[in-house]
């Protein structure tokens with residue numbers, strides 16, 4: 001397809017940021033048609049600037065294009081102005097590299113990072129001219145593969161996919177492509193049953209779900225559990241030596257360098273902490289080697305050392321010092337996106353040559369020590385004050401603090417304690433500022449809080465009202481913003497939803513729902529109507545405490561962490577008891593992963 | 595350290611006419627780093643290459659004559675610079691010419707004496723197109739190239755910085771059609 005012949009200059013100028021749709025970025029892979037046996041489109045159900053910031057996409061793109069005979073190209077969800085134009089002009093969703101319509105690929109891999117992208121999955125398929133449901137797709141259509149954190153409870157979107165991959169894709173994607181290659185031209189159903197044999201691959205069509213009259217799940221059959229894939233040794237795992245450099249300013253416009261995967265802290269609200277277990281590190285030597293290669297191949301001005309908690313990396317001081325020194329001459333900065341809340345982390349941040357003295361960000365998550373014990377965030381008030389004091393005395397002008405409200409077992413005094421913390425912090429840093437990011441807690445699958453009920457909007461609003469009354473009088477040194485509770489409500493229903501919700505998602509999409517994670521496009525009304533029309537109750541999925549025995553929609557999908565371990569953690573949370581960080585061989589709680 | 599000032603001329607051909615001036619400056623900064631060019635940087639926490647552009651090209655306008663000035667810490671021949679740069683950018687952005695300039699030489703905008711733009715229309719407007727509006731922009735040539743009707747304009751003196759996109763708007767009102775392509779052909783010094 002020739003984009004320039006299809007859309008005129010005037011038409012391209014009439015849409016926002018036409019650069020999203022032109023491709024031609026640095027380091028893209030352009031394989032010749034005659035060299036290609038299997039082609040995979042990597043489609044991201046969100047805007048270019050978001051999808052291009054995602055590390056998993058870069059890793060898979062690199063691995064697939066390194067395989068001889070395999071072509072991987074990218075596609076993103078167009079902003080609604082472009083989506084509309086594409087529909088009007090009959091332009092099918094195409095890949096950015098060779099401008100090939102998505103339906104001409106052998107497979108389309110869709111990354112599921114966020115539940116609010118679910119309508120965008122349908123948007124991508126629809127724009128591509130691919131039937132939405134697996135059972136409606138004939139032999140001529142590509143296989144639709146899903147992955148990412150939402151694949152651990154993909155049930156609400158399961159009818160739209162042919163296969164999900166649970167966990168880390170580095171090894172499995174090669175096995176999947178091999179089967180596609182060997183079985184090219186064979187019947188779709190045969191390919192699917194072959195793919196289902198790969199460890200970590202879940203083919204939803206092969207499972208059926210029955211329900212009790214009260215709506216709870218009666219049975220999922222067969223009982224075979226699909227277990228996630230994970231890479232044992234990060235140093236041995238493939239990592240891109242070059243990544244695509246976009247022209248637009250994307251959300252994370254820098255080199256992402258993953259130094260560790262998984263987290264040992266075991267915060268009870270955190271799905272990432274559970275599904276990415278165990279904790280593994282890439283060696284400093286390997287990180288440094290990759291950083292130097294990536295700087296050379298991209299010309300980026302910043303390297304960001306990624307992990308769920310960067311300062312938990314065992315050699316972080318050495319790594320930061322050595323890397324900053326090596327990159328200094330080429331004027332490349334090193335940054336750490338996720339700091340643990342302690343003085344050590346502030347010291348490490350201080351040693352970065354890139355010293356944006358505006359602010360440092362931490363996540364205490366709850367206002368009181370008691371509630372932090374409930375969620376297993378073992379920070380004392382004193383830890384918080386010391387970290388903040390150190391931040392201010394090191395020259396930063398502001399701390400940004402993340403809190404959640406609506407946590408299980410939360411009382412009014414815990415809310416007041418958020419404001420008390422802020423007051424105390426203002427007292428300890430004259431002329432310094434505090435920026436609060438407040439979000440509503442959403443219980444997620446595969447966490448100790450998967451049994452708990454999500455808080456109603458009304459009560460969240462009451463809590464926010466208390467916070468307003470306490471924070472506003474503190475004046476201009478305190479800035480704060482909070483999440484959209486209506487969006488959080490839908491996110492909650494989708495994240496613990498079952499297969500029946502797929503029809504709701506389809507209805508919402510048909511009513512015009514796309515880009516639901518963008519406030520200007522989200523509409524609670526549309527979702528409520530969708531639930532009503534399907535005869536389903538949104539509250540059933542959100543505002544309901546489950547009992548120990550309930551069969552979850554994700555019962556047959558496992559990140560390795562056992563249900564017993566999660567239940568025990570849930571009980572401990574109610575006893576307000578802490579579980580310290582785990583360590584293989586030394587301090588193991590037998591969660592089931594290692 | 596001694597500094598050397600270079601003025602480089604490059605193309606910005608479709609689809610790169612859809613990337614903005616800001617994107618373009620980031621793109622060249624990254625190309626310099628990949629190339630390992632000894633570029634002089636600004637001071638401060640976020641050092642940027644000392645790179646200065648002429649007047650920004652509006653989105654949707656192509657160019658065969660974009661320019662920027664850069665300071666290097668090493669004297670390189672123009673051929674070397676072009677070779678190094680062209681390894682680091684796609685052909686639509688090809689660097690065509692490099693000249694070494696005295697450090698105190700006037701900026702790009704101040705050195706410009708005129709700019710030539712081609713406006714490509716569909717052939718059907720050839721008959722309809724009357725005289726171009728009298729606004730101090732000189733029409734130099736009309737011709738039919740393939741299936742297109744091309745009009746060459748010279749923007750000079752106080753019109754040097756006039757937006758070629760605004761001019762397209764004015765022509766559209768007069769002739770009833772938007773150009774399918776606008777190309778900045780040449781800068782007169």
Ligand code: SF4
Nearest residue numbers: 582584588589591594
């Ligand atoms: S098995 Fe033990 S060491 Fe491994 S992640 Fe679970 S608790 Fe930690």
